[in-house]
Amino acid sequence: MKAISKTALPDLFAALKGRVYVPVREGKGFGFAPWDGEIWPADYQNTIVPPKQILFPQTEDLYSFRMEGEDIAIDPASGPEEPIFIFGLRPCDHKGIELLDLVFRQGPYLDAPYSKRRDNTFLMVLGCKEGLPTCFCTSFGLEPAFAPGADWNMWDLGEVLLIEPGTAKGKELLDGLELFREATEEEVSQAKKLRDEARETITLQAPVEGITEGLQENFEHPLWEEVARKCLECGACTYLCPTCHCYDLQSTSVLGQGKRFRCWDSCMYCNYTLMAGGHNPRPTKRERVRNRFLHKLQYFPENHGEFGCVGCGRCLQNCPVHMDITRFMAQAKDVMAK
């Protein structure tokens, strides 16, 4: 384990060859932005928009086109080239990226823009000292202050950051820079203590045992109608979720010239599945809310063997009518027991 004084962080960021994203104050909370010389806010907890927006931007050009007489000239958008360093993401968001990897970097097709970026991304995870009241990462077997498989895990000991590499790439970077010293034994045990104590600060729990199997049996349960009742069908919960990956493809053009881009979309929106002729397989919010919850708790486990929720708490924190996935899970468990 290595240590770096926080005052030396600007040197670290300057030494990284690529674009460095750090948490910054944004709106009512925090967000990730390219480092511009400021050190990240000390009271930083989790960001409002997850770092998925760096790897899977909300709006991204795919190609530009030009109609030339009978012909079409297509010019692919130049892909992301620069290496990306995300500094200070939380373990839940690290897991969120691993889950997006399952969607975008696996299967019969790869998502090229995402994969290219991801191949060139270095993740520097900062352990949480204390969860927010809405955090329930431990329910999904995550640890608030340690992300297995992260390039770096870091712990904030006040004056210094402790760093432990978790990948070959991580070790190489750590060894290659002269900015670090060996951590003292005292510091290592402090970090361990932080890690253990962080776990205890997570108070919210969601009942995950058997939820997938239970939901498989209850597609038509009246509970769906009941939970969906208050939903306003905005997309806040999905846009802010680190694992939601739905997108739309759209074009803009003027006089035969324009570009095609993709942008986030949400299964909560009324026209998302609307078909030619007016048929909509998910016509009301009962079906849409059901799809969101089932995608996280049933379909994702069926397809990838992992839950599609990491317990980051963003949806329950930001939903204007306080839709709470943990409460839903508890209710679902109740009806399954009956």
Next chain:
Amino acid sequence: MTNELIPQVAKVVAVRRETSDVKTFTFRGEGGLPFAYMPGQCAMVSLPSVGEAMFSITSSPTQEDMEFSIKRVGLVTEALHKLTLGQAVGVRGPYGNGFPLEMLQGKDLLFIGGGIGLAPLRSLINYCLDNRADYGGVDIIYGARSPQDLVFTDELFERWPKVEGVQVQTTVDVGDETWQGPVGVVTKLLEELNPDPQGRIAITCGPPIMIKFVLRTLAKLGYQDDQIITTLEKRMKCGVGKCGRCNIGGKYICVDGPVFTVAQLRDLPDEL
């Protein structure tokens, strides 16, 4: 790494009007076929300044060119209908699982199509006829709303019936003075013909309401769920299982489908 979402450019080399709102287009890429495909697979066809839509490839891979039959229903399809010879379009694909050819090998085949739903079936029919020895008897039952709504009439009335072991029956919901064939819905014809389920696979495609009644009739005639194949349609954007919108339960119709046996569909939630 190529970006799956970027189409290649192909040219319209033939346009054929099937009905008042269906046209069949032949596309050719720079090196011939834009890409290899199997019967039942689909592709995204685009006019970049308008948009993109998913269509079944209606030609058979045994043919030289790639064909799409497109019904005019909205923005993109309207613009596609204005295409003339030599114009360029974008195409990307192939998408979807296609028909389970292994399962069909050596079997008698029963095709039941309605309206534009004959488009994906046509690919498989021509493929089977071009590999005639691999399949048993072929029965084709096709229905449309009126004689003017029949598609692929050349094949229905001329080419297919001439092939050994192939029977084609066409019906219309409402006839007119020119129409001499059967009148009534396809299920009526199906019941009358009553093809023996033994050693036979039924493959059906058409409007949802037709499929619903066809499935019911087939069950009545003794077909098992794993003897019936159908194709599904959902709103699609990416075609590659990432954009999220075409799912039924955990299955993405664009990659896990669009072709399913009825037995497979029974395992999916009811969200058609």
Next chain:
Amino acid sequence: MQRITDKMRKRAEELIAEGKAVRFLGWEKGSFWWQSPPVEIKEASQTGRLNWDLFCTANLAKYLQQMQSAEGKTGVFVKGCDARGINRLLRDGAIDRDKTYLVGIPCPGMIDPDKVRSLVGDGEVTITQTEEGLSLQGPLGSRKVALDEVALDKCLTCRHPEPVIYDELLEGAAREAFTGDPYEEARELEDLGSDERYDYWAKELSRCIRCYACRNVCPACNCIQCVFDMDRPNWLDGATNLSNNQVYQMIRFMHVAGRCIDCGECERACPMGIPLRKLAAKVDKDVNELFGPFEAGLDPEEKLPLGTFDPNDPDSFE
């Protein structure tokens, strides 16, 4: 609060039993101290879920739109701003008065959880009402405050804490109506130079993720099909960028001009912390200056400044 909660439960139970309402909209206690989300009660036996506290902020008016197709009358508990929301929808013909039964609740003002957090932290927070005001306990300590020290900004300038439309009222006034200048903040923004003002809004709106929470929560945004949901024609594409985001909010606020009831729900719903109430206030101020004094949502038959046709209008329509 408990007294009112008890009364609510009792009245809802009675009204459902009497058949005056087949269901009731109110609030229940949520998962956290700062949440009291909307709830729909369908049986007299469930009225125990109803809860009244200082977090019943969510405006219930909007839900009446989805109840239009349901059988029978929907009972609704209304605060001052819910009531104005209902007038708003009635005025637009979006809901049917005969299908609602309104029980007015005098509102003391609702709490802004962020203001509490900044005083006592988050997590285990308890808030008790005392004679003098509120006693807050949290991980950072305890504090005694007057409600208005932690109330939502919109409540501090609320001109109608008592419902303006109801079938019955649970109790009398719980807070004094604001009589000062409602446009103080709007003036402050106006006083900035135009470049600074542009920069201010550019900075704020560049964060918008176009989740449409502000629209979906708004009782003045009651169109059955919103222009932003249409794909033929597609008025605004889905790309999030400053210009699209500006167009979005400009169209939305022009559309709620003279109809906004200042319930502040848009700002509360916005996850990105965009100060939408300031935009609302500016538009409302302009409407007042251009068309004379007007407050939306006071009367179900009010004449809307931007929705009233007069053949003698000095401006031509060409």
